[in-house]
Structures are given as C-alpha cells and as structure tokens.
Amino acid sequence: MPAALKHLVDISQILIDMLMVGMISVSAIAAVGMSMQFMMIINVLMTLYVVGGNTLISRFIGQRRKRRASALLYSLAILAIILSVFVTIGGYFGSEYLYSIMGAEADVVHQGTLYFKILSLGIVFIFIDTLLYNALSAAGDTTHSLYIKLVSAAINAFLNYVFIFGHYGFSAMGIEGSAYATVVAYIFSVIAYIVLIKKPHSKLNVIPIIRFKDIKRVFSVGWSAALDRGISSISFLFFVAIIAAYGTAEFAGYQVGLRVEGIAFMPGFGFAIAAMALVGQNLGAKDKEKAYNMGIISGRVAYVFMGSVGALLIIFPEFLVGFFTKDGATIAVASEYLILVGLAQIPLAIMFVYSGALRGAGATKTTLFVNLFSLWFFRVIPSYIAYEMGYEIVVIFMIMNIETLIKGIVYIYIYKKRVWLDTKV
Numbered sequence: 001m002p003a004a005l006k007h008l009v010d011i012s013q014i015l016i017d018m019l020m021v022g023m024i025s026v027s028a029i030a031a032v033g034m035s036m037q038f039m040m041i042i043n044v045l046m047t048l049y050v051v052g053g054n055t056l057i058s059r060f061i062g063q064r065r066k067r068r069a070s071a072l073l074y075s076l077a078i079l080a081i082i083l084s085v086f087v088t089i090g091g092y093f094g095s096e097y098l099y100s101i102m103g104a105e106a107d108v109v110h111q112g113t114l115y116f117k118i119l120s121l122g123i124v125f126i127f128i129d130t131l132l133y134n135a136l137s138a139a140g141d142t143t144h145s146l147y148i149k150l151v152s153a154a155i156n157a158f159l160n161y162v163f164i165f166g167h168y169g170f171s172a173m174g175i176e177g178s179a180y181a182t183v184v185a186y187i188f189s190v191i192a193y194i195v196l197i198k199k200p201h202s203k204l205n206v207i208p209i210i211r212f213k214d215i216k217r218v219f220s221v222g223w224s225a226a227l228d229r230g231i232s233s234i235s236f237l238f239f240v241a242i243i244a245a246y247g248t249a250e251f252a253g254y255q256v257g258l259r260v261e262g263i264a265f266m267p268g269f270g271f272a273i274a275a276m277a278l279v280g281q282n283l284g285a286k287d288k289e290k291a292y293n294m295g296i297i298s299g300r301v302a303y304v305f306m307g308s309v310g311a312l313l314i315i316f317p318e319f320l321v322g323f324f325t326k327d328g329a330t331i332a333v334a335s336e337y338l339i340l341v342g343l344a345q346i347p348l349a350i351m352f353v354y355s356g357a358l359r360g361a362g363a364t365k366t367t368l369f370v371n372l373f374s375l376w377f378f379r380v381i382p383s384y385i386a387y388e389m390g391y392e393i394v395v396i397f398m399i400m401n402i403e404t405l406i407k408g409i410v411y412i413y414i415y416k417k418r419v420w421l422d423t424k425v
Contacts, residue, residue, distance in 0.1 A: 361423045
C-alpha cells in the first residue's frame with residue numbers, strides 16, 4: 001500500500017504542475033506534456049539496470065543476502081551516473097530538435113525547449129532517485145520512499161508557486177520555473193535516500209564492491225525489459241504524434257486527461273512494483289505458490305482501487321478537467337478521454353500487476369513480445385489508419401481502450417499458465 005500511495009503522490013505532484021503550468025498557456029501544457037513522452041524514452045536506459053536490479057535484489061533479500069544486494073546497488077549507482085551524463089548532453093543540446101520532429105506548433109517548441117533544457121541538467125538526480133526507490137522497494141521498504149516523496153512533492157509545489165509566478169523576491173519565470181522546481185525536488189529526494197541507506201538498520205546499504213557476475217545477470221534480465229520499454233516508448237511517441245496532428249487543443253486535452261487519469265493508474269504502478277518485489281522475494285525463498293498468490297492478491301487490490309477511481313472519471317470528467325484549464329476545446333477533448341479510459345481501468349490494473357509480477361520473476365522476454373505485438377497491431381497502426389480516414393479523435397481513444405482490454409486478457413492467460421514461475425535469472 002505505501003508503494004501505491006507513493007505513486008498517488010507522484011501523480012498529485014504532476015497534477016499540481018499541470019494546474020500551475022496551465023495558468024501560463026495551453027502551449028505550456030502541451031510542452032510539459034510532450035516532455036513526459038521524451039522522459040519515457042529516457043526511462044529505457046533506466047529500465048536496463050532498474051528491472052534487472054529489482055529482480056536480483058528481491059531474490060537476494062529473499063535468500064537473506066543483504067550484503068550481496070547492497071554491493072549490487074553500488075554497482076548500479078555507478079552505472080546510473082555514467083548513463084545520465086550522456087542523456088544530459090543529448091537532452092540539453094537536442095531539446096529543440098526533439099520538439100520539432102514531434103510536429104509541435106512553434107510556441108510549443110519554444111516553451112518546450114526552455115523547459116526541457118533545464119530538466120536535462122537534473123537528469124543525474126532523476127536517475128539516482130529512480131534507482132534508489134526501486135532498489136529499496138525490491139528489498140521490501142516502500143514506507144520511507146512514501147515519506148520522502150511527500151516532502152519532495154511539497155517542496156516542488158511550493159517552488160512552483162514561487163518560481164512560476166514570481167513570489168518572495170523571485171522574478172516570474174513561467175515554464176522555466178516549473179523545471180527548476182522539479183530539479184530541486186529531485187535533489188532533495190536523492191539526499192534523503194542517501195541519508196537513509198547510510199543507516200545500519202536500512203533494508204539496503206551501499207557496499208563498494210563490484211561483482212561483474214551480478215552485473216551480467218542484471219543485463220541478462222534488463223536488456224529485454226529495456227527493449228520492451230524502448231519499443232513501448234517509440235510506440236507511444238507515434239501514438240502521441242497522431243494525436244498532436246489533430247491540433248494543439250486536442251493534444252492539450254489528451255495531456256490533461258492523461259494526467260487526471262493518473263489518479264487511477266499511477267497507484268497501479270505502485271501495486272505493480274509491490275508485486276514485482278513480493279514475487280521476486282518469494283521465488284528467492286523458493287516458495288513458488290506464495291509468489292503466485294502475491295501477484296493475485298496485488299491484482300485484486302489494484303483493480304478494486306483503479307476500477308473505483310475509473311467510475312469517478314466517467315461520472316465527473318468535466319469537473320475534474322476544469323481544475324487544469326478553462327479552454328473549452330481542451331475541456332471537451334479531455335472529458336471524452338476520461339469517460340473512455342474510465343471504462344478501461346480494470347483491465348489496465350490487471351496488465352500493470354501481472355506484467356510487474358512477470359518482471360519480478362525475470363520473465364521479461366514474455367512481456368516484451370506481448371507489448372510489442374499489442375501496441376503496434378492493436379493501437380498504433382489502427383490509430384494511424386483512423387486518422388488518415390478522417391475519423392475524430394474520440395475514435396483514437398476508443399482504439400486505445402480496445403488494445404488495453406486485449407492486453408489485459410492476454411496477461412491473465414499467461415499468468416494462470418504459471419510457466420513464468422520457472423524462469424532462471
């Protein structure tokens with residue numbers, strides 16, 4: 001539950017960002033929303049070491065080998081820092097190009113370039129924050145991460161108010177202020193995590209030992225997870241580009257709707273991480289039946305929660321969207337989006353948790369094949385055809401829902417077959 005609450009705080013932070021950025025302009029909303037798509041690509045690199053690291057750390061903890069897990073964390077931290085340097089350079093100098101190739105309008109490109117350049121300078125902190133949160137979750141500590149996130153989100157919200165609009169002696173910075181606030185919040189989180197893992201009673205510590213055998217095992221699991229994330233991210237970029245082609249109002253409506261939907265699906269990520277950790281730990285302890293049941297229980301909690309929130313999205317779409325924009329066209333698109341995705345929250349919950357459980361077992365090749373086939377053949381290609389045929393954007397949202405339903409059914413089938421429980425890592 002702390003993992004789910006942590007992700008609920010995550011989406012609350014994003015919603016506050018969108019609320020304040022929405023006071024600048026519709027273009028600013030679109031720019032920040034598009035930056036999230038770029039971060040999905042960057043997440044591919046993090047997935048390379050995070051998913052494999054989670055799988056091994058959870059198994060080491062299940063085997064009561066805390067020192068081995070702590071040594072692995074040290075190796076992964078070095079790798080994260082090295083990778084972040086390349087991402088920072090690419091993001092800072094290539095931000096304008098990234099927005100341009102997405103087909104964004106001129107003002108969105110300008111606003112986005114200002115935002116993403118600053119965000120790129122904080123990539124190293126984003127990488128380390130993601131690593132430490134996931135590692136501690138894999139070790140069974142999600143409570144401290146929740147506390148850290150609560151304070152970090154509060155800092156981010158306060159600095160948004162100060163930097164975006166100009167208070168307490170600061171000049172109004174607009175969208176740049178939002179980026180600065182985000183980076184400072186991540187810096188705080190990293191410092192807090194470092195203080196935590198230095199304590200002897202922490203679930204994990206940092207032991208400066210590099211075991212190349214363990215790093216190789218991380219990559220053996222992580223490469224397919226990273227490829228999965230990469231293909232998914234590229235698929236989403238194509239999907240987002242199709243939506244952006246409809247115009248700024250439609251794209252802003254999609255971004256606002258997506259952020260509001262996060263109230264439901266971000267906790268789903270938390271349940272997925274919990275399932276990943278619990279499955280990995282029990283497989284490490286050689287208890288396959290308990291590992292299987294942990295995924296089932298996590299799934300039930302997830303779809304009850306997400307299904308309940310989905311009902312609220314269906315009943316009160318305009319009310320929820322109205323907090324973030326007053327633009328009539330944007331509200332109309334976002335409301336259509338929320339009604340449709342509200343219907344898909346239960347299969348989405350199943351997809352999140354069961355795919356997380358499979359990754360916790362190391363069955364990342366399975367999730368790769370499912371996502372590759374589903375996203376391209378049931379979402380991206382049909383959406384492109386619908387756009388070319390002149391259908392309205394609501395049809396694109398319907399296609400997205402159908403793809404989610406199909407993928408949820410496929411994951412139920414795979415999970416109940418139990419073959420994934422025998423995966424070697």
